[in-house]
Every structure is written in C-alpha cells, then in structure tokens.
Amino acid sequence: MTSGTALMTDQYELTMLDAALADGTADRRCTFEVFARSLPHGRRYGVVAGVPRVLEALGRFRFGDEEIAALRATGALSGRVLDHLAGLHFAGDVVGYPEGELYFPGSPILSVTGTFAECVLLETLVLSILNHDCAIASAAARMTTAAAGRRLIEMGSRRTHEEAAVAAARAAYLAGFAATSNLEAAARHGVPTTGTSAHAFTLLHDSEEEAFRAQVAALGVGTTLLVDTYDITEGIETAVRVAGPELGAVRIDSGDLGVMAQRARAQLDSLGATGTRVVLSGDLDEHAIAGLRAEPVDAYGVGTSVVTGSGAPTAGMVYKLVEVEGRPVAKRSSSKESRGGAKSAVRRHKPTGTAVEEVVHRRDAAIEVGEHDRVVPVDLVKAGEPVAGLPSLEEAREHLRRNLVAIPWEGLKLSRGEPAIPTTFVLDR
Amino acid sequence: MTSGTALMTDQYELTMLDAALADGTADRRCTFEVFARSLPHGRRYGVVAGVPRVLEALGRFRFGDEEIAALRATGALSGRVLDHLAGLHFAGDVVGYPEGELYFPGSPILSVTGTFAECVLLETLVLSILNHDCAIASAAARMTTAAAGRRLIEMGSRRTHEEAAVAAARAAYLAGFAATSNLEAAARHGVPTTGTSAHAFTLLHDSEEEAFRAQVAALGVGTTLLVDTYDITEGIETAVRVAGPELGAVRIDSGDLGVMAQRARAQLDSLGATGTRVVLSGDLDEHAIAGLRAEPVDAYGVGTSVVTGSGAPTAGMVYKLVEVEGRPVAKRSSSKESRGGAKSAVRRHKPTGTAVEEVVHRRDAAIEVGEHDRVVPVDLVKAGEPVAGLPSLEEAREHLRRNLVAIPWEGLKLSRGEPAIPTTFVLDR
Incomplete structure (x- = not known):
C-alpha cells in the first residue's frame, strides 16, 4: 500500500x-x-x-x-x-x-x-x-424527495467497500440524509451519526425484556428499541412497559412495512406512547419510501439501495x-x-x-x-x-x-x- | 482520517x-x-x-x-x-x-x-x-467462463470508488482475469498490469499516424494501438503501415464489436499481420463476451460491469x-x-x-x-x-x-x- x-x-x-x-x-x-x-x-x-x-x-x-x-x-x-x-x-x-x-x-x-x-x-x-x-448523491437526492421531509438515515456501510462506505455516507448527507451509521464518516467529514441496537443485542439476552431493560438503562428512554426480533406486537408492548410512554422510537426491520407502521402507531398510541416515533428499515429504496408516504412513519433507515446508487x-x-x-x-x-x-x-x-x-x-x-x-x-x-x-x-x-x-x-x-x-x-x- | x-x-x-x-x-x-x-x-x-x-x-x-x-x-x-x-x-x-x-x-x-x-x-x-x-469475484468468474480461455483485462477503476477499484482489480484477478489497468493493485497485491493508450493520445497529435509513430517508437512494435479514434479501417491500415506486420495488437473500443472484430481480423490478415491480436473493449459484460465467442477476438477489456458486480x-x-x-x-x-x-x-x-x-x-x-x-x-x-x-x-x-x-x-x-x-x-x- x-x-x-x-x-x-x-x-x-x-x-x-x-x-x-x-x-x-x-x-x-x-x-x-x-x-x-x-x-x-x-x-x-x-x-x-x-x-x-x-x-x-x-x-x-x-x-x-x-x-x-x-x-x-x-x-x-x-x-x-x-x-x-x-x-x-x-x-x-x-x-x-x-x-x-x-x-x-x-x-x-x-x-x-x-x-x-x-x-x-x-x-x-x-x-x-x-x-x-x-x-x-444522485440516488440519495431522489430518496430525500421521496421522504418528503421525514428523516432519512444512511446505514449501508456493510453493503459496500469499507472506504466507499465512508464516501457514501458523506454523499448521502450532502443529498439531504439526516445522519449515517458510519463512525468514520463522522470523524473524517463531520457527518452526524446515529444507531442504537441490532437483533444480536436481543438474542444475546435471555429475553427481549432483559435486552430492552439493559438498553434503556444504558442509553436512556429516548433510545430506539428494535422490536421485531420475535413478535412485533409483543415487542412493542414490552418496549413501552420497559421504557414508559417517553420511549424515543421503535424500529421495525422486516415484514410488510406499511402495515407494520400502521399497527405500530395504533398500538403505541393505545399505550399512551403518542410521542414515540416509528422508524422503518429493510430494503428501502426511493420507490418504497414514496410508497410509504401515507403511512405513519417518522424516519427511514436506508442501506443497500443508497450505497449502490439504487440501480x-x-x-x-x-x-x-x-x-x-x-x-x-x-x-x-x-x-x-x-x-x-x-x-x-x-x-x-x-x-x-x-x-x-x-x-x-x-x-x-x-x-x-x-x-x-x-x-x-x-x-x-x-x-x-x-x-x-x-x-x-x-x-x-x-x-x-x-x-x-x-x-x-x-x-x-x-x-x-x-x-x-x-x-x-x-x-x- | x-x-x-x-x-x-x-x-x-x-x-x-x-x-x-x-x-x-x-x-x-x-x-x-x-x-x-x-x-x-x-x-x-x-x-x-x-x-x-x-x-x-x-x-x-x-x-x-x-x-x-x-x-x-x-x-x-x-x-x-x-x-x-x-x-x-x-x-x-x-x-x-x-x-x-x-x-x-x-x-x-x-x-x-x-x-x-x-x-x-x-x-x-x-x-x-x-x-x-x-x-x-462472483461476477468476474462468470466472465472468465464466458471468455472460454481468451484473455480478460480488468479496466474499470474509473467506474468505482478509488479504493474499491484496487480491491476490485484483485478480486477480478482471483476470478481468472489476466491483468488489470490499476497500478496500485500491482503495488499492493501483485496483480499484473497492462495498458498502452487512450483516444487522448491520438487526439494530442496532429494526425493518427504521428500518434502511432510516437507510440511504437516509445513502446515497441509489440504494443497495442487503439484504432477507433477516427475511421477504424484507416486506423488499422495506418497501424500496420507504421508498426509493420509484427504489431502486437489493435484495440477497438466502440461500434458493433462483433462485426468490427471480423473486419479487423480480415484486414489484418490481408495486410500480413496475421499474428496481430484483436482486443475489444466498451461496455462488455459476461453476456456480451459470450456473444462474441464465435468472433476472432483475442482479448477483452472489461470495465463497468466487472467493478459493479454486473448488476x-x-x-x-x-x-x-x-x-x-x-x-x-x-x-x-x-x-x-x-x-x-x-x-x-x-x-x-x-x-x-x-x-x-x-x-x-x-x-x-x-x-x-x-x-x-x-x-x-x-x-x-x-x-x-x-x-x-x-x-x-x-x-x-x-x-x-x-x-x-x-x-x-x-x-x-x-x-x-x-x-x-x-x-x-x-x-x-
């Protein structure tokens, strides 16, 4: 080298x-x-x-x-x-x-x-x-338009070359994304970062509830809990029981995201967590984001499609x-x-x-x-x-x-x- | 950084x-x-x-x-x-x-x-x-199969992130490509490199003939002359006139490559340059390479498709x-x-x-x-x-x-x- x-x-x-x-x-x-x-x-x-x-x-x-x-x-x-x-x-x-x-x-x-x-x-x-x-940046700008003001998070580092990932995080931010998961992009270019937990954290623990308690204890009730490791409805119920109605957000990374967002919003509201945001991720591109415009979504995590220029x-x-x-x-x-x-x-x-x-x-x-x-x-x-x-x-x-x-x-x-x-x-x- | x-x-x-x-x-x-x-x-x-x-x-x-x-x-x-x-x-x-x-x-x-x-x-x-x-590597291996023993040259560095380009050259070589254009891949990983000239070299000169004379003088008659800056038939004629029938190869980077390969081979043979190889480049992928199997081609230069995983x-x-x-x-x-x-x-x-x-x-x-x-x-x-x-x-x-x-x-x-x-x-x- x-x-x-x-x-x-x-x-x-x-x-x-x-x-x-x-x-x-x-x-x-x-x-x-x-x-x-x-x-x-x-x-x-x-x-x-x-x-x-x-x-x-x-x-x-x-x-x-x-x-x-x-x-x-x-x-x-x-x-x-x-x-x-x-x-x-x-x-x-x-x-x-x-x-x-x-x-x-x-x-x-x-x-x-x-x-x-x-x-x-x-x-x-x-x-x-x-x-x-x-x-x-050209692909990311279209996603920004599709998101119509909702928050976009770039989380595709793992889908592209390790150095390309840093440049991609920068380009996505330039094009209107709010943040990246990539820590080197923060160090090198000052891009804001975000991220809380993966399924591995839930699986590491003896129960979803223990995992949520550990996360809330360490990161505070404003954190984002990933609720789709087992059953999403139970996951949301556990999340609000553990964090209270001040829970920052729930993330759903699988399933029919539009339906899941509606159900999650209704369930959160019924539990009094009316301020808890709904974050969706999982194979989203500009067309999927546009298709979710009518759903109660607060933020999108976008991976593969943005770092590979969406085709x-x-x-x-x-x-x-x-x-x-x-x-x-x-x-x-x-x-x-x-x-x-x-x-x-x-x-x-x-x-x-x-x-x-x-x-x-x-x-x-x-x-x-x-x-x-x-x-x-x-x-x-x-x-x-x-x-x-x-x-x-x-x-x-x-x-x-x-x-x-x-x-x-x-x-x-x-x-x-x-x-x-x-x-x-x-x-x- | x-x-x-x-x-x-x-x-x-x-x-x-x-x-x-x-x-x-x-x-x-x-x-x-x-x-x-x-x-x-x-x-x-x-x-x-x-x-x-x-x-x-x-x-x-x-x-x-x-x-x-x-x-x-x-x-x-x-x-x-x-x-x-x-x-x-x-x-x-x-x-x-x-x-x-x-x-x-x-x-x-x-x-x-x-x-x-x-x-x-x-x-x-x-x-x-x-x-x-x-x-x-997965895309490149399919190209190697399609090339059926003919030489493949990876030349896609310009189409991907500058560090990804080095890794791509390495992966393509692993998968059977013969060489890369990327010099850092040689320095870092020992991948053989190749490359002689672009259209810019011909355009720099007052005529195609002067460009070919300069290239042959510097790089020898075994070099590869790029013959499609102006008219391909004239380009090949000039190439053999300048370098003689010992010319290493001609490269064609545009047009209907199958037809061009046939014409180039026939013209080279008619000029006595029977040992001069025909190298094709320009938007080739595994399917285009397979489609050229019946044509008189000696080597393929592959760019975008290999470094972007061919889809x-x-x-x-x-x-x-x-x-x-x-x-x-x-x-x-x-x-x-x-x-x-x-x-x-x-x-x-x-x-x-x-x-x-x-x-x-x-x-x-x-x-x-x-x-x-x-x-x-x-x-x-x-x-x-x-x-x-x-x-x-x-x-x-x-x-x-x-x-x-x-x-x-x-x-x-x-x-x-x-x-x-x-x-x-x-x-x-």
Missing part, C-alpha cells in the same frame, strides 16, 4: 506520457473535460458530489520513491518517464461544477487545463471519485481531451462522439427563480448572462493550488436543496423521463 | 457494547456467522473473495487516542465503553471458507467466535469487505449472532429468519470429482466425511492471531479454477437457475 494517490491510476496514462515525452508532445497545453453522456435509467438530474475529495486526492498525487519503485517493477515504463514522474507536480487549473450542483447530459462538470503530461495522469483518480460520489452504482462520467493548444479536438468514429473545445455553462432561470435551461458554450465565446441566470462552473484550482473559500459540506447541502427547489416540479418525479431542464449546446465560435 | 479500521463501524455496534458492558452480558461467549440468504439474479454460485483483506483489516482494528476522541465527539457513548475500547484487542477465533471457494445460499462463509464485546464490533468491517470483494454490486451477506454460551439463537419474526447454532460444511463429491452437495451441519455434531468429500471451512484466526500458511492470491486463483471444474456443467450456465449444487441443512443435534 502506498501512502499517496498517484498509483490509483491506469497504466495507459503512464505509457501515453512515456511516448509523449519522447516525441515532445507532452508539453502541449490541453484541456480535459469530465461529463456524462446520459443520466442513468431516465433520471431527471444528477448531483455533483466528491469535489473536495478530488481536490484532497490531487494534493496527495505525488510519485515518491515508493511509487517509482512500484512502477519500475511493472517493467512497462522507461527510465525517461520514471525520472519525469519523480518531479511531477500538478500546476494546472481546474474549473468545475461546485458540490451540490445539478448536472445534465453533456454538462462540463470538471475542466482540467495544463500540459498533457500533468492532465492525462488524473483521469482515473478524478473519475473514480466523481463517478462514485455522484452516483450515491446505478456509477455515474458513467468520462474524462475526455477536448482541446490541444487552443484547438478543439474530438473522437469521431462512432456513437461515442464527444464535443470538442473547452466549455462552460450558464443556467437560465425565470424571474420566479425556476430553472429553464442549461446553456453549454465554448469557454472562450461571449455569452449573455441575464439577471436571473447563473454561470455554473467555479474556479477550483489555480496554478496547482486549490482556491480558497470553496463551499463546506453544509454549504453544498444547502446549495443542492436550493437547486432542487429551483427545477421545474416535473424534474422531481421518480418516474423515467427527460432531464429536468433541457441543455442547449452553443459551440460555434 | 484515522489510520486504522476501527471506525469503519456502525455506531449501533458500540451502543450495544455500551449496554452489554453495563449489564454484564458483554463477556458472554458468542458465535456470529456470515452467510448469504440467496444468490443474486438466479446465479448458480458465489465466489469467496477478500478473506486476506478481512484478516489485514482485523489487524488494524484498534481504538487509539484518535479513534477514542472521535467517538467521544459523537456524544452517543459513555465513558464506560470508551475506556473499554481503549484496551480492546480481538482474541477470538475465526473459521471460514478460504478465498477462491464457492458458496451457496446459507453457506457458513465466516464464523467469528469470542466474547460478545469483541465479536459484535466486527460486523460492518467484515461485511463491507466480503460483500464487495465477493460481488466482484449485483453487493453480495448481500449478513453477520448474524447464531450462538450464545453454547445455545443456538435465531431471529424468528419474519421471512428474514436465520438458522441458529455455529455451523460447518462438507462438500460431497462423486468419485469422478464432481461436486454433488453441500451439507451444512452444526459444528459440534459428528458428520461423515467420505473419501471424496471435503470439509470446506478452514481455521483463519486462532486466539486473535491469523493462522500461518493461508493461501496466497495465486493459490486462491488456482483453488477457484479447480472448484469451477468440479461443479456440474449446468452450474456454469450464465442463465438464471438453481444453485449449481443443492445445500442440505443438518441442524438437529
């Missing part, structure tokens, strides 16, 4: 650099752009997430002795490229959509400008972070060379065509604040920015240094919340359809 | 411990078991992967000052549990299916035995690793308390029922070596192990120390290869169906 991020890179980036150093093209000034050709499954928007993680990873992108030794061992690289890497330092510029921003097919989400040598190496690392974090575990973003020495370039052999030239984007709004259109234009072309419009990309890195004052996680969360208020209401539908707003490409000079 | 793995844990594991310390149940001797209730999408087997990663992570599972401070900051935990954690060290036993083993619904993949205190905390970390790595990005494994102080325990309220008691498994084979049945039995019950049968779980950790001589990655790869030869041929079908062999549960004492 190396301590930096420089080897989180595909070998071909280094062999290309090797060849470009040899023929003198490595110094050509290039712009690479990150964009998604489409949104998965007819979704209506994507959510930008992971930008601070990209900047942090860029800061640790160094080829030290350890990395050079590992590269030498592959036998695929010349001394020329290994010598070059030893002194490499990204000194280029990065402009991009800020975290919490919406994106659409073709949005210029991130533009990296510098020499070919310094830009080509970042493809894998930049895409890994953005494809993961945007996939999670779209990767955002499908690509990192393409679009400009060389000021000249637009683009692949043109097939359906995977891309649009040449370094680009920017303006989001146009009605005077009411509703977004109506994304205009993607050549960065060096003049474009009208009206009173209610907004230039979407912001400076992220200048001459290799991260720009100061980029939004915090809390600010990005608020930015996303406002963005979702601004799109037309059809854009929030869970069904498949067109992007929430159309994108117009103005790419002639 | 903390340096260890102890916070890759769900908060409820610590609140449970808190309550169990208070009422004296934390010292009860427990066994937790990892199993999958089902295989995804009617698949016929799962592949165990990630076991050495679990053991490595367990070795770094320590609550140091940094971790304790982070936990204290959550406000959810008492001084009692924080004091306990500071001295915590897993001293229990772990028995499980070795890496490269096949598993089926209900297989006791990993059994962790020790005090409740030391076992309950490992749930999230153990499941994160196994759910991820087994999902990737099953998580293996769905759970970690359940099955035994307390020698007494079997199990949740019993719903469809999520589990089977109590610490278990082991024997795989029965015909004298020909074909597997016929998995017998899962109570660990403390006697079971007949015939001449051709095999006890599947092995000791992994004893009294907190990893057992010496566990299989290397290469050995696990070979173990899987033999396992896949041993199952009935229907078990290798890509279509949905029953598990390759039935599992019989013998759980009465």
Whole structure:
C-alpha cells in the first residue's frame, strides 16, 4: 500500500506520457473535460458530489520513491518517464461544477487545463471519485424527495467497500440524509451519526425484556428499541412497559412495512406512547419510501439501495481531451462522439427563480448572462493550488436543496423521463 | 482520517457494547456467522473473495487516542465503553471458507467466535469487505467462463470508488482475469498490469499516424494501438503501415464489436499481420463476451460491469449472532429468519470429482466425511492471531479454477437457475 494517490491510476496514462515525452508532445497545453453522456435509467438530474475529495486526492498525487519503485517493477515504463514522474507536480487549473450542483447530459462538470503530461495522469483518480460520489448523491437526492421531509438515515456501510462506505455516507448527507451509521464518516467529514441496537443485542439476552431493560438503562428512554426480533406486537408492548410512554422510537426491520407502521402507531398510541416515533428499515429504496408516504412513519433507515446508487452504482462520467493548444479536438468514429473545445455553462432561470435551461458554450465565446441566470462552473484550482473559500459540506447541502427547489416540479418525479431542464449546446465560435 | 479500521463501524455496534458492558452480558461467549440468504439474479454460485483483506483489516482494528476522541465527539457513548475500547484487542477465533471457494445460499462463509464485546464490533468491517470483494469475484468468474480461455483485462477503476477499484482489480484477478489497468493493485497485491493508450493520445497529435509513430517508437512494435479514434479501417491500415506486420495488437473500443472484430481480423490478415491480436473493449459484460465467442477476438477489456458486480454490486451477506454460551439463537419474526447454532460444511463429491452437495451441519455434531468429500471451512484466526500458511492470491486463483471444474456443467450456465449444487441443512443435534 502506498501512502499517496498517484498509483490509483491506469497504466495507459503512464505509457501515453512515456511516448509523449519522447516525441515532445507532452508539453502541449490541453484541456480535459469530465461529463456524462446520459443520466442513468431516465433520471431527471444528477448531483455533483466528491469535489473536495478530488481536490484532497490531487494534493496527495505525488510519485515518491515508493511509487517509482512500484512502477519500475511493472517493467512497462522507461527510465525517461520514471525520472519525469519523480518531479511531477500538478500546476494546472481546474474549473468545475461546485458540490451540490445539478448536472445534465453533456454538462462540463470538471475542466482540467495544463500540459498533457500533468492532465492525462488524473483521469482515473478524478473519475473514480466523481463517478462514485455522484452516483450515491444522485440516488440519495431522489430518496430525500421521496421522504418528503421525514428523516432519512444512511446505514449501508456493510453493503459496500469499507472506504466507499465512508464516501457514501458523506454523499448521502450532502443529498439531504439526516445522519449515517458510519463512525468514520463522522470523524473524517463531520457527518452526524446515529444507531442504537441490532437483533444480536436481543438474542444475546435471555429475553427481549432483559435486552430492552439493559438498553434503556444504558442509553436512556429516548433510545430506539428494535422490536421485531420475535413478535412485533409483543415487542412493542414490552418496549413501552420497559421504557414508559417517553420511549424515543421503535424500529421495525422486516415484514410488510406499511402495515407494520400502521399497527405500530395504533398500538403505541393505545399505550399512551403518542410521542414515540416509528422508524422503518429493510430494503428501502426511493420507490418504497414514496410508497410509504401515507403511512405513519417518522424516519427511514436506508442501506443497500443508497450505497449502490439504487440501480446505478456509477455515474458513467468520462474524462475526455477536448482541446490541444487552443484547438478543439474530438473522437469521431462512432456513437461515442464527444464535443470538442473547452466549455462552460450558464443556467437560465425565470424571474420566479425556476430553472429553464442549461446553456453549454465554448469557454472562450461571449455569452449573455441575464439577471436571473447563473454561470455554473467555479474556479477550483489555480496554478496547482486549490482556491480558497470553496463551499463546506453544509454549504453544498444547502446549495443542492436550493437547486432542487429551483427545477421545474416535473424534474422531481421518480418516474423515467427527460432531464429536468433541457441543455442547449452553443459551440460555434 | 484515522489510520486504522476501527471506525469503519456502525455506531449501533458500540451502543450495544455500551449496554452489554453495563449489564454484564458483554463477556458472554458468542458465535456470529456470515452467510448469504440467496444468490443474486438466479446465479448458480458465489465466489469467496477478500478473506486476506478481512484478516489485514482485523489487524488494524484498534481504538487509539484518535479513534477514542472521535467517538467521544459523537456524544452517543459513555465513558464506560470508551475506556473499554481503549484496551480492546480481538482474541477470538475465526473459521471460514478460504478465498477462491464457492458458496451457496446459507453457506457458513465466516464464523467469528469470542466474547460478545469483541465479536459484535466486527460486523460492518467484515461485511463491507466480503460483500464487495465477493460481488466482484462472483461476477468476474462468470466472465472468465464466458471468455472460454481468451484473455480478460480488468479496466474499470474509473467506474468505482478509488479504493474499491484496487480491491476490485484483485478480486477480478482471483476470478481468472489476466491483468488489470490499476497500478496500485500491482503495488499492493501483485496483480499484473497492462495498458498502452487512450483516444487522448491520438487526439494530442496532429494526425493518427504521428500518434502511432510516437507510440511504437516509445513502446515497441509489440504494443497495442487503439484504432477507433477516427475511421477504424484507416486506423488499422495506418497501424500496420507504421508498426509493420509484427504489431502486437489493435484495440477497438466502440461500434458493433462483433462485426468490427471480423473486419479487423480480415484486414489484418490481408495486410500480413496475421499474428496481430484483436482486443475489444466498451461496455462488455459476461453476456456480451459470450456473444462474441464465435468472433476472432483475442482479448477483452472489461470495465463497468466487472467493478459493479454486473448488476449485483453487493453480495448481500449478513453477520448474524447464531450462538450464545453454547445455545443456538435465531431471529424468528419474519421471512428474514436465520438458522441458529455455529455451523460447518462438507462438500460431497462423486468419485469422478464432481461436486454433488453441500451439507451444512452444526459444528459440534459428528458428520461423515467420505473419501471424496471435503470439509470446506478452514481455521483463519486462532486466539486473535491469523493462522500461518493461508493461501496466497495465486493459490486462491488456482483453488477457484479447480472448484469451477468440479461443479456440474449446468452450474456454469450464465442463465438464471438453481444453485449449481443443492445445500442440505443438518441442524438437529
């Protein structure tokens, strides 16, 4: 294991650099752009997430002795490229959509400008972070809409790679989740955590009642008791008998959750526990959450579906060379065509604040920015240094919340359809 | 970021411990078991992967000052549990299916035995690793079968979290892939790497020919030239003109790959480049690979589908308390029922070596192990120390290869169906 991020890179980036150093093209000034050709499954928007993680990873992108030794061992690289890497330092510029921003097919989400040598190496690392974090945030934002103000708890760490789990907890929080179960996400990113007990705690004890007494004694009556280890009705009765009507919440993790929520609410009310909340978990996704909207539920625990992007575990973003020495370039052999030239984007709004259109234009072309419009990309890195004052996680969360208020209401539908707003490409000079 | 793995844990594991310390149940001797209730999408087997990663992570599972401070900051935990954690060290036993083993619904993949205190905390970390790595290896093994001896290259790093990418490269190699694009997987796990160039390299140059000349000059005529940036037929012609008929390979990354492979082969042969290989990439999964079996293809580059488990990005494994102080325990309220008691498994084979049945039995019950049968779980950790001589990655790869030869041929079908062999549960004492 190396301590930096420089080897989180595909070998071909280094062999290309090797060849470009040899023929003198490595110094050509290039712009690479990150964009998604489409949104998965007819979704209506994507959510930008992971930008601070990209900047942090860029800061640790160094080829030290350890990395050079590992590269030498592959036998695929010349001394020329290994010598070059030893002194490499990204000194280029990065402009991009800020975290919490919406994106659409073709949005210029991130533009990296510098020499070919310094830009080509970042493809894998930049895409890994953005494809993961945007996939999670995009799915999580739909769940937030479906929950319609009820509390969402991310508890999917166990269903994804241990490091991806930390990033997923962060992305879900960005997208409106209230808390995570993941303690490293608290330590690393300040995400609020929650969690009280599993079935194992009840099974450890000689009876459910003993388990509940132990939990209430240690964690207080405000705790959440998990009531479905044996019989749910008996579990709720025992829970209120042990904790009293001030019990914080009951959690139900199995069965027909809608029916269970109704019964639990009625039973809790009949026992005088009218303030005790009902928390549901167990294979919930945005559609199941929406389907429970009429039921007396106070919070949802969401696991697998959020950390795996609810059917779209990767955002499908690509990192393409679009400009060389000021000249637009683009692949043109097939359906995977891309649009040449370094680009920017303006989001146009009605005077009411509703977004109506994304205009993607050549960065060096003049474009009208009206009173209610907004230039979407912001400076992220200048001459290799991260720009100061980029939004915090809390600010990005608020930015996303406002963005979702601004799109037309059809854009929030869970069904498949067109992007929430159309994108117009103005790419002639 | 903390340096260890102890916070890759769900908060409820610590609140449970808190309550169990208070009422004296934390010292009860427990066994937790990892199993999958089902295989995804009617698949016929799962592949165990990630076991050495679990053991490595367990070795770094320590609550140091940094971790304790982070936990204290959550406000959810008492001084009692924080004091306990500071001295915590897993001293229990772990028995499980070795890496490269096949598993089926209900297989006791990993059994962790020790005090409740030391076992309950490992749930999230153990499941994160196994759910991820087994999902990737299980999908990759089907691709290996579909490729029928042709070379598979894992190149999906950019489609998944940057750390998950390294683990995915390892899991794909375990499952029969020949190489990865991911350089960190080489440095960390010794996985062979490969890769030569992307479309960006061609676009960087003033012409495709100049790009090919530069690549051949730097990497030799044995390199792989990417020929689909502009027109594929012209690209192949230029490639052979520049490199000569000794050109190593051409790669095609877009278009109707079957048709393109046929045309490329014919064109290469007509140019005398009969030894030049054809490499295909671009949205390949096990079904697309199988569909190309009749075409003249030498190698496949596989990205998104392998690193996202080809539709099953998580293996769905759970970690359940099955035994307390020698007494079997199990949740019993719903469809999520589990089977109590610490278990082991024997795989029965015909004298020909074909597997016929998995017998899962109570660990403390006697079971007949015939001449051709095999006890599947092995000791992994004893009294907190990893057992010496566990299989290397290469050995696990070979173990899987033999396992896949041993199952009935229907078990290798890509279509949905029953598990390759039935599992019989013998759980009465």
